[in-house]
Amino acid sequence: MKLTDNVLRSFRVAKVFRENSDKINCFDFSSNGESIISSSDDDSLVLYDCQEGKPKRTLYSKKYGVDLIRYTHAANTVVYSSNKIDDTIRYLSLHDNKYIRYFPGHNKRVTSLSMSPVDDTFISGSSDKTIRLWDLRSPNCQGLMHLQGKPVCSFDPEGLIFAAGINSEMVKLYDLVPLQPSSFSTTGRASGQDSSLMLLRVLCYIPLG
Numbered sequence: 001m002k003l004t005d006n007v008l009r010s011f012r013v014a015k016v017f018r019e020n021s022d023k024i025n026c027f028d029f030s031s032n033g034e035s036i037i038s039s040s041d042d043d044s045l046v047l048y049d050c051q052e053g054k055p056k057r058t059l060y061s062k063k064y065g066v067d068l069i070r071y072t073h074a075a076n077t078v079v080y081s082s083n084k085i086d087d088t089i090r091y092l093s094l095h096d097n098k099y100i101r102y103f104p105g106h107n108k109r110v111t112s113l114s115m116s117p118v119d120d121t122f123i124s125g126s127s128d129k130t131i132r133l134w135d136l137r138s139p140n141c142q143g144l145m146h147l148q149g150k151p152v153c154s155f156d157p158e159g160l161i162f163a164a165g166i167n168s169e170m171v172k173l174y175d176l177v178p179l180q181p182s183s184f185s186t187t188g189r190a191s192g193q194d195s196s197l198m199l200l201r202v203l204c205y206i207p208l209g
Contacts, residue, residue, distance in 0.1 A: 118159035
């Protein structure tokens, strides 16, 4: 179906879900498209079945809160940021409602999370003016960028580059390559005990406004 203006205007609400008592702050589809998960300011994670069109399960993160929920490549695990006690990112198994791993590092609220579409890495941006690169298999930060403002960030659909928006003033595009002697200047540095060193290379930037 081609999404023309007329087609979009013909859409109607088919079903309304009232599972939450406070603002829903994020949605994400599973990679197979069979389910949706939501995070809410009422500390709940609600799993919806897209094929049956109904809520499937509700979990809670009362202690830490939940925001920026993201499916990993597995349909039964998610990562999300905290909006209560600390700014640690958490990796949760939906199967048994247990944490698999914690990703500490940010010291202010996480403002963006993006999973790589090709592997187990993900990136996070925070009000602490940093972007961090992570791997689901390790709690250690794999790469760290210090910026001049609050960033938002996201991987491209092929996982080759990521974009960073800074203070709503510009968008910069970066690629990640193994750190080797080169003429490119490093705009980020790696950290973490078992992380391989990474070079963040600026491809271009797009000023806004």
